[in-house]
Each structure stands twice: as structure tokens, then as C-alpha cells.
Amino acid sequence: MKKNIIRTTEWKKLYPIKKGIIVSVWLFAVVILYAGFRGLIEDHDLKTIVVIILDSAILVKSFRPVKNYLFTRYHCVPVFNQIFTKKELEELFEGEVFRKMTGSMENPLNSLDLLESKNWFCIHGKFISKNMTIIGRAWVAASLNNRDITPVKIFYMTGQYLEVKAGYSWKVSTIQSFNQLLWEKYQIIPVKVFSRDYERISTILKNTYDRMKTEKDLCEKEFVRYLLEDGADSKALFWSEIPGFQLPGENK
Template sequence: MKQLRKTEWRRGYPIKKNLALCAWGVLALAGFAGILARPENIPSLAACVLALAGAVLSLPRLLGYYRTTYQCLPALNRRLTKKEQEELLECENFETITELKSGSLRRTDFAESACWLRINGRYIPKELVIL
């Protein structure tokens, strides 16, 4: 449980979720306010309509992103509940793999536990990895 939350905060996902929601709110508010203000010129009205259309069209993707429990478990978000995801990684001890720290992989975070791999803050079950 701590492992997932720590990784989520390290990667900034809770902040990104809230910033995306705020940006969507500003876009929707600008569209509604602009249309309700009844602009006289066509470019202003077109900008307001485009802002409102962008807000409406982006809402399903935003809600999907916002409802995702853990961004660091990409393969299991739609299949398991938050509690089940936390239980999967509860007793795992990750050890950094140093053999891969050469050349272009120097800045990549590799860690391994008994059943999981952590690659740049994403947890992947070993059963899903082709070695």
C-alpha cells in the first residue's frame, strides 16, 4: 500500500489529476461564460463555442483518467479494485537492478521483487513480461 502511494506521489499523479480537472473546469467555464455574455463579433463567439465543444468532447477521457486508482499499475486498473491492487504489492520488497545501469539506460529505474518488476515507476507482473 505504501509502495503504490509513494510511487504515485513521486511521479506526481495526484497533482496531475487535479490540474487536469482544473484545466477542464476553466475551459468549460470560459465556454459557458463566453456564450452567455453574447459576444457581438463572430471570432469571439467561435472561440467560446470551440472551448465548450472541447470541454464536452474531452470529458469522457478526463473522467477515465481521474477515476484510475493507480497510474503506476497500468495493466490492472480496469480489472481490480483499489484494495486488491494494494494487496498485490503489500509484502513485496524491491531491489534495484544495477546490471542494467549502462549507457542509455543510466537514468532508467529498474527494480525487482519476487513477482513484480518496477520500471520507471510502473509496476508490471513478471508473468506478463517476455524475457
């Protein structure tokens, strides 16, 4: 039986166990609410009323996020787990052989949490499509409590923005090498996009994506599958749609 990389990764990241814990905690809150109503019928205590109100508020507010978390297919494949079924996601990874990203002589990498196959990156247990990534960059992160974790910020052709935490703080040299490789080897623009520009960039990419989908007369799932396999050939079209956008080296 073939080893299923995304199923294995899902278990390594303990997502099934986390789901079990969340269900247990939520059901325990339901039991508390039931016990509260039983107690209220018997003694009409003010404290019981307060418990019922607080517990009810927690259950109502948490219902939607808990439901979304529990029914999310393969948390390790963000964005695409909203489009494909579990079986289809597994099929996307058939034949993909993952190896450690070592970089090149000029830009060596030394991170154990960086893997790659022909069509995918795996960054700290999150799978990122190479062909559908238009903009990608690892950022130097810092925090007051010295628990900084390097984020890798991604813009897909769909216009969706994704931030993947690397798990720990990369060395500056690793960040520089990674960003350089994104362009030189994978044709992913390692440009800095600040939060104030997220909406503008996302809208431009989404409009381009929608136009291409209409021109090719494909449904959402078919078009995404096409881009996952052949998206690298379409990247220049997306770049050209961003006003004032410069490829690395153009301003030199």
C-alpha cells in the same frame, strides 16, 4: 504503519497533482463557456460565438480522455488497474520488497530506474508482473532531436500489449544485459515483435488465456490473481500456441 509502495510511487510520479491540474484546466474551460454565453446574450458579438464554438468543441472532445484519466486507479500499475480496486491493488503488493536490479556477473545492470521484488519489476515508476509477462524486450531507441528514451515492450498472457518508457536512453550494454536476464532468470522471451505482428500475437495469447480461464472455471479477477502468483508455471503453454515460435537458443 506499513509503507505502501504503489501509493508512494503514484505521488513520486505526481499523478494526483496532474489530476488536480487537469481538473482545474477543464473547469476553467467550462467557466469560459459560461462567460461566453453570458456575453452572447448581452452583445451578440461574432467573436463571442467563435469562442463558444471552439470552447465547446474542446470540452466535448476532451471529456472522455479527461474522465478516464481522472478515474484511473493507480496509473503506476497499468493493465491491472483496470481489473482490481485500489484496495485489491494494494493487497497485491503486500510483502513485496523492492530492490535495485543489479543483474549478474555476466549481465550487469547500471540503471537506477530498475527495481524488482519477488513478483514484480518496477521500470521508471511502472509496475510490471514477472509471472504474467510472456514476451518482453528493451529496444534501442533513436530520435532526430536526440531525446531518445528506451522503450520496454511487454506482452501479457491476457494478450495486452504494453510499452513502458525507461525515462532516458539506456546504454546498448544495459539493453543487452536486461534482455538476456529476462530469459535466463525470469523465463520472459526477449524476442523482437514488430508492429505488424502485434495483433496476431495478442489474439493468440488472448485465446489461450480465455481457454485456460474457462478450463479452470474462474472469473476474470480470480484467474488474473492466480496467474500473478503462479503464472510462471503456465508460460510454456502460451509459448507453444504461437506458430513458428522459437525459444532462445533453439535455432542454434
